[in-house]
Amino acid sequence: MADVAQLAANILITGSLYVLMAVGLTMVYRIMRFANFAHAELITLGAYTAYSLNQLGFSIYIALPFAFTASALLAVSLERMVFMPIRDRGGDVISLMIASIGAGMVVRHLLQQVYSARVLTYNIPLVSYELLGARVSQTQLVIVLLGILSILLFHLLLTGTTLGRAMRATSDNPGLARASGIPVHRVMLLTWVLGGGIAGMAGVLRAADTRLVPTLGWEVLLPVFAVVLLGGIGSFYGAVAAAYLLAAAENVGVLVLSSLGISTGYRYAISFVILILVLLFRPHGIAGSRLGGERE
Amino acid sequence: MSSSWVLEAEGISSGYAGLKVVDGVSLRLGRGEVLVVLGPNGSGKSTLLKALFGLLPLMEGRLRLMGRWLEKPEPEGMVRMGVGYVPQVDNVFPSLTVRENLEMGAFGVRDWRRRMKNVIELFPELQKKLDLPALNLSGGERQMLALARALMAQPEVLLLDEPSAGLAPGMVKRVMGRIEEVRKTGVAVLLVEQNVRSALQIADRGFIMAGGRKVFEGTPEEILSHRDMGRIYFGMRG
Numbered sequence: 001m002a003d004v005a006q007l008a009a010n011i012l013i014t015g016s017l018y019v020l021m022a023v024g025l026t027m028v029y030r031i032m033r034f035a036n037f038a039h040a041e042l043i044t045l046g047a048y049t050a051y052s053l054n055q056l057g058f059s060i061y062i063a064l065p066f067a068f069t070a071s072a073l074l075a076v077s078l079e080r081m082v083f084m085p086i087r088d089r090g091g092d093v094i095s096l097m098i099a100s101i102g103a104g105m106v107v108r109h110l111l112q113q114v115y116s117a118r119v120l121t122y123n124i125p126l127v128s129y130e131l132l133g134a135r136v137s138q139t140q141l142v143i144v145l146l147g148i149l150s151i152l153l154f155h156l157l158l159t160g161t162t163l164g165r166a167m168r169a170t171s172d173n174p175g176l177a178r179a180s181g182i183p184v185h186r187v188m189l190l191t192w193v194l195g196g197g198i199a200g201m202a203g204v205l206r207a208a209d210t211r212l213v214p215t216l217g218w219e220v221l222l223p224v225f226a227v228v229l230l231g232g233i234g235s236f237y238g239a240v241a242a243a244y245l246l247a248a249a250e251n252v253g254v255l256v257l258s259s260l261g262i263s264t265g266y267r268y269a270i271s272f273v274i275l276i277l278v279l280l281f282r283p284h285g286i287a288g289s290r291l292g293g294e295r296e
Numbered sequence: 297m298s299s300s301w302v303l304e305a306e307g308i309s310s311g312y313a314g315l316k317v318v319d320g321v322s323l324r325l326g327r328g329e330v331l332v333v334l335g336p337n338g339s340g341k342s343t344l345l346k347a348l349f350g351l352l353p354l355m356e357g358r359l360r361l362m363g364r365w366l367e368k369p370e371p372e373g374m375v376r377m378g379v380g381y382v383p384q385v386d387n388v389f390p391s392l393t394v395r396e397n398l399e400m401g402a403f404g405v406r407d408w409r410r411r412m413k414n415v416i417e418l419f420p421e422l423q424k425k426l427d428l429p430a431l432n433l434s435g436g437e438r439q440m441l442a443l444a445r446a447l448m449a450q451p452e453v454l455l456l457d458e459p460s461a462g463l464a465p466g467m468v469k470r471v472m473g474r475i476e477e478v479r480k481t482g483v484a485v486l487l488v489e490q491n492v493r494s495a496l497q498i499a500d501r502g503f504i505m506a507g508g509r510k511v512f513e514g515t516p517e518e519i520l521s522h523r524d525m526g527r528i529y530f531g532m533r534g
C-alpha cells in the first residue's frame with residue numbers, strides 16, 4: 001500500500017515537473033512553428049539565477065519570480081536577436097531549429113564560464129512530509145502545487161481572457177489573425193515571456209530536486225520533447241496529459257528495471273522508447289492535433 | 297467628388313517573390329456597391345485581393361481608401377481603416393468556438409458582445425452554434441461564420457474571395473442573399489466568384505480578369521451578353 005502511494009506521489013512529482021518544463025516548448029512550437037532547442041537553456045538560466053540569489057541568502061522560493069524574469073528576458077532576446085531576423089529573411093523551420101541549437105550552446109557555455117561546470121546545490125531546508133503513506137520533500141510538494149497551479153492558470157488564460165483567445169487564434173491561423181487585426185507580434189512576445197518564464201521556474205525546481213550543472217536543461221530536453229510530441233505538438237492539454245502519462249511510464253518502468261536487477265540509470269531510455277513508438281504509430285500524438293497540419 | 301469612392305486602385309501590379317501575377321489593374325468601388333471579379337482559375341483574382349488588403353506588396357500602382365492615398369498598405373492598418381478580408385480557404389479559426397471567432401473579428405473592441413448580437417441577426421444559423429468549435433461546422437455554416445467574423449470589425453469595404461466555393465447550389469443562393477443584405481447596410485463589397493450567374497445577380501458592376509489583366513468591364517447584362525465571354529472564360533479553363 002505504501003509502495004503504491006509512493007509510486008503515485010513520484011508520478012505526480014515527475015509529471016508536474018514535465019508539465020512546467022513542456023508548456024513553454026509546446027506553446028512556442030504552436031505559435032512560432034519550430035522546435036526551440038534553446039528551451040533547455042531557458043530552464044538552466046532560471047536555475048542559476050536562483051543559485052545566485054540563494055548564495056545571497058534568499059530562499060529559492062523568493063528566487064522563483066526572478067528566475068521567471070531572467071528566463072523570460074532571455075527568451076525575448078533570443079526571439080528579437082536570432083529568431084525574428086531569421087524569419088524576416090525567409091529562414092525556414094530547419095534554419096530556426098539549428099539556430100536555436102547554436103544559441104542554446106552559447107548560453108550554456110556562458111553559464112559555464114560564470115558558474116563553472118561544478119555540481120552545485122542550493123541551501124534549502126531538508127524538510128519532508130508524510131502524506132497518505134508517501135514521503136515527499138518540501139521541494140517536491142512545491143513542484144506538484146506549482147505544476148497544478150500553472151495548468152489551472154494556463155487554462156484560465158487560454159479560455160477566459162481575450163489575450164489567451166488571441167494566442168489560440170494566432171496558433172490556429174496566423175494569417176487570419178493578422179487579417180482580423182490581432183496584434184500578432186505582441187501575441188508572439190507574450191508567448192515567449194510566459195513560455196520562457198515558466199521554463200526558468202521549472203529549472204529552479206528541477207535543480208532543487210536534484211543538483212545544478214550547466215547541462216541541467218539539456219539533460220531533460222529529450223523527455224520534454226517526448227512529452228510535447230506525445231501530447232500532439234502544440235497542444236497544451238495534450239502536453240499535460242502526456243506529462244503525467246510519461247511520468248507514469250518512467251516510474252513504473254524504474255520499478256520494473258530495479259526488480260530485474262537493471263540499473264535505474266536507464267530511466268530516460270524509457271522516454272526514448274516511448275518517443276520512437278509515438279513517432280511510429282501516432283505521429284500526431286495522443287491529442288491528435290490535425291490543426292497545425294491543415295495549412296502551411 | 298473623389299469622396300464617393302470608398303476604394304480606388306490605380307494600375308496596381310503585384311505577385312509573389314518578383315513574379316508579377318496581377319498586371320496593372322484599376323478599379324473603383326462606391327459605398328454600398330457590389331463589384332464582382334470574374335475570371336478563370338489562375339487569372340490572379342485572389343492575388344488581386346491580397347494586394348488590395350496589403351498582404352502582398354504593390355509592385356506598381358497605388359491605392360486610395362476613403363479618399364486617402366495609402367503609403368504602404370498592410371493588413372493591421374487596413375482593418376483599422378475599415379477594410380475586411382475573407383480569404384478563399386482557412387477563413388475561420390478551427391479550434392475556437394463560433395463565439396470566440398466572432399470576438400476575434402472585433403479584437404480590442406470593448407462592446408464586441410453588442411456587435412455580435414447585431415451580426416447574429418444577419419446570420420441567425422450561428423445562434424445555436426455559438427459554443428461549438430468552428431471545426432464542427434458544415435461548409436455553408438463555416439462560410440457564414442467567415443463573413444460574420446469579418447463584419448464584426450464593422451468594415452466599410454469587404455473583400456470576399458469565392459465565398460460560395462464548394463457549396464451546394466441552395467447554399468450558394470443563401471450566401472449570395474446574405475451578401476446582398478450586408479450591402480444594404482452600406483458596406484461596399486468586392487466579390488471574387490466562380491459562380492458567375494449567382495454573383496452577377498447581386499452585382500452592380502463587374503469585370504473579368506485573364507492572365508492578371510482586366511479584359512472586360514461592365515454591368516451584369518453587358519457581361520452576360522458579351523460575345524467573347526465564353527471564349528475568355530471557358531476557353532482559358534483547364
Ligand SMILES: Nc1ncnc2c1ncn2[C@@H]1O[C@H](COP(=O)(O)OP(=O)(O)O)[C@@H](O)[C@H]1O
Pocket residue numbers: 312317335336337338339340341342343344
Ligand atoms: N503563394 C504563391 N506563390 C507563387 N505563385 C502563386 C501563389 N499563389 C498563386 N500563385 C500563382 O499566381 C497565379 C494566380 O493565382 P490566383 O491569384 O490564386 O488566381 P485565381 O484566384 O484567379 O484562381 C497562378 O498562376 C498561381 O500559380
Ligand SMILES: [Mg+2]
Pocket residue numbers: 341342343384457458
Ligand atoms: Mg482564387
